[in-house]
Amino acid sequence: MASDPISVKGIILESREYKEKDRMVTILTRNLGILHFVAKGTAKLGSKMSAVSMPYMLCDFVLNDSHGFYYLKDFSIVASNAGIMNSLEAMAVAGHCATCLKSSVLQSDNAADAYELSVYTFYALSEMASKAAFIYVAFNWKLLSDLGLSASYSSCNGCGTDVSGSNGLYLSYDDNQCYCSNCGEKYCGSRRNDYKLMSHSSVELLDKVIEAEYSKIYMFTPSETSLDELRIFTTEYLRRQFEVDITDPIKRLDRGFNRL
Numbered sequence: 385m386a387s388d389p390i391s392v393k394g395i396i397l398e399s400r401e402y403k404e405k406d407r408m409v410t411i412l413t414r415n416l417g418i419l420h421f422v423a424k425g426t427a428k429l430g431s432k433m434s435a436v437s438m439p440y441m442l443c444d445f446v447l448n449d450s451h452g453f454y455y456l457k458d459f460s461i462v463a464s465n466a467g468i469m470n471s472l473e474a475m476a477v478a479g480h481c482a483t484c485l486k487s488s489v490l491q492s493d494n495a496a497d498a499y500e501l502s503v504y505t506f507y508a509l510s511e512m513a514s515k516a517a518f519i520y521v522a523f524n525w526k527l528l529s530d531l532g533l534s535a536s537y538s539s540c541n542g543c544g545t546d547v548s549g550s551n552g553l554y555l556s557y558d559d560n561q562c563y564c565s566n567c568g569e570k571y572c573g574s575r576r577n578d579y580k581l582m583s584h585s586s587v588e589l590l591d592k593v594i595e596a597e598y599s600k601i602y603m604f605t606p607s608e609t610s611l612d613e614l615r616i617f618t619t620e621y622l623r624r625q626f627e628v629d630i631t632d633p634i635k636r637l638d639r640g641f642n643r644l
Contacts, residue, residue, distance in 0.1 A: 421454035467510035476633035542567030
């Protein structure tokens with residue numbers, strides 16, 4: 385006996401070809417985590433379901449469950465996030481975010497936080513594409529925080545003093561250790577590749593991203609110098625925590641243009 389259809393709201397993270405005229409769609413939901421479903425006939429000319437091939441939309445889905453395998457019955461768009469497709473930088477960052485979410489979201493444990501983060505991230509990329517580089521930074525750090533892999537910086541791991549008075553901080557790429565400018569050379573000198581010297585304003589911004597509500601994390605505007613520091617630091621920190629090869633998507637895009 386066929387199960388009753390289920391209704392879920394989700395963000396489309398990926399839509400790829402499946403068989404001749406179908407697509408396999410991956411979505412992130414609040415309560416069920418990552419779901420995959422088949423959208424049959426979406427490659428047919430004039431198919432009313434063809435819009436489901438567009439990634440990063442927030443939609444209401446109705447899915448048929450056939451022996452644990454889902455098929456799309458109907459859907460409606462809540463937020464198209466179409467502005468992402470008007471910016472190469474926004475598209476590059478959106479692809480990075482979708483990949484990170486697919487690889488890190490469990491079926492239920494951290495799905496609610498990841499879903500909330502994804503909704504505001506793709507909306508921000510659509511509406512504020514000019515801030516794509518900072519959206520990349522803030523997404524990285526907030527996701528790491530939600531996964532328990534990053535935290536705010538409060539005291540020096542060398543001398544124990546409050547770091548708020550330090551001109552610069554040495555931050556570890558491998559854990560949440562930090563050293564004030566006075567202790568940096570002593571504790572980090574022989575391991576320079578494992579630490580990055582950051583301005584106090586950059587570290588302060590990382591802490592603000594962790595503490596802010598999801599709807600507010602993309603409202604900050606760092607200086608160009610601070611943004612460069614944050615892009616380098618969060619990229620390498622994320623690479624080491626996920627243990628995969630991660631490249632800043634905007635820099636990768638720039639290198640691609642330079643080769644033309």
